[in-house]
Amino acid sequence: MTSCPQCHSEFTKKNHYHMFCSYTCKDQYNKGKTWVGYFKKLLNNNAKERKKLDADMLFKKYTVQGGRCAISGVQLTKIVGQGPITTNASIDRIEAGGKYVESNIRLVCCFINSWRGKITDEELIWWCQQIVEKEDTWILGKSGIIRRSMRNIKALLSRKAAGLLEAVRDIKWRRRE
Numbered sequence: 001m002t003s004c005p006q007c008h009s010e011f012t013k014k015n016h017y018h019m020f021c022s023y024t025c026k027d028q029y030n031k032g033k034t035w036v037g038y039f040k041k042l043l044n045n046n047a048k049e050r051k052k053l054d055a056d057m058l059f060k061k062y063t064v065q066g067g068r069c070a071i072s073g074v075q076l077t078k079i080v081g082q083g084p085i086t087t088n089a090s091i092d093r094i095e096a097g098g099k100y101v102e103s104n105i106r107l108v109c110c111f112i113n114s115w116r117g118k119i120t121d122e123e124l125i126w127w128c129q130q131i132v133e134k135e136d137t138w139i140l141g142k143s144g145i146i147r148r149s150m151r152n153i154k155a156l157l158s159r160k161a162a163g164l165l166e167a168v169r170d171i172k173w174r175r176r177e
């Protein structure tokens with residue numbers, strides 16, 4: 001399944017060039033502000049640093065990512081002229097501080113980009129975890145002290161993040177002793 005760049009609905013591609021769910025969407029997309037146009041605007045900021053990137057390549061990334069933020073999975077937007085929009089697409093370097101080259105970039109929400117700053121994905125997840133867990137309380141279970149919402153949190157995380165969670169829990173255990 002592919003996400004239509006205009007209406008974001010899911011559809012099955014008939015061939016490599018099939019990009020929109022309908023002719024109406026294709027027409028609206030081509031008439032209105034396009035993603036390629038939006039990306040061109042993005043590239044004009046810090047044009048020198050980003051000279052190895054181009055709008056078509058960014059649009060390809062957008063399509064591959066299904067129109068969603070590479071970190072949060074939130075639907076990307078391209079709303080201009082309304083001040084800062086947290087969900088607007090922005091160019092993120094996978095290796096923070098690394099080069100603006102195709103292999104090192106992905107599209108993420110503006111908010112995620114500014115929040116992540118220069119830290120790694122793992123560190124970002126760790127911080128998210130701290131926020132989620134802040135409200136948690138320790139309760140006594142059959143096998144000792146367990147976290148009330150640990151099961152729910154784990155279900156939401158990728159295996160990698162879950163491993164990180166174990167490590168965080170370990171640290172907390174040690175601190176408690």
Ligand SMILES: [Zn+2]
Pocket residue numbers: 004005006007008009020021022025
């Ligand atoms: Zn559509």
